[in-house]
Amino acid sequence: MNNIKNIGSIIRFHRKKAGLTQKQLATLAGVGKSAVFDIEKGKNSVRLNTLMAILAVLNIHLRPESPMMNHFKNKENQV
Numbered sequence: 001m002n003n004i005k006n007i008g009s010i011i012r013f014h015r016k017k018a019g020l021t022q023k024q025l026a027t028l029a030g031v032g033k034s035a036v037f038d039i040e041k042g043k044n045s046v047r048l049n050t051l052m053a054i055l056a057v058l059n060i061h062l063r064p065e066s067p068m069m070n071h072f073k074n075k076e077n078q079v
Contacts, residue, residue, distance in 0.1 A: 005042035007051075012040045014058040029053040 015036075022036040029036075035050045037074050054063065066072075
């Protein structure tokens with residue numbers, strides 16, 4: 001499963017556990033219902049701010065990970 005479809009599945013799972021319809025989630029996030037549908041179906045062309053609004057409503061947090069994150073964090077502490 002690719003990452004986009006995985007994110008869509010996670011959102012659908014959380015939405016259903018919260019007892020929300022796609023329309024209700026869209027309203028709470030301030031986005032169109034089609035945006036929720038598109039994300040849940042794994043569509044590639046979703047705007048980042050739309051995705052972030054939906055994740056915020058569902059209290060889902062993204063955590064950037066890479067082999068270089070420790071170097072990045074150390075650099076930020078030096079600034």
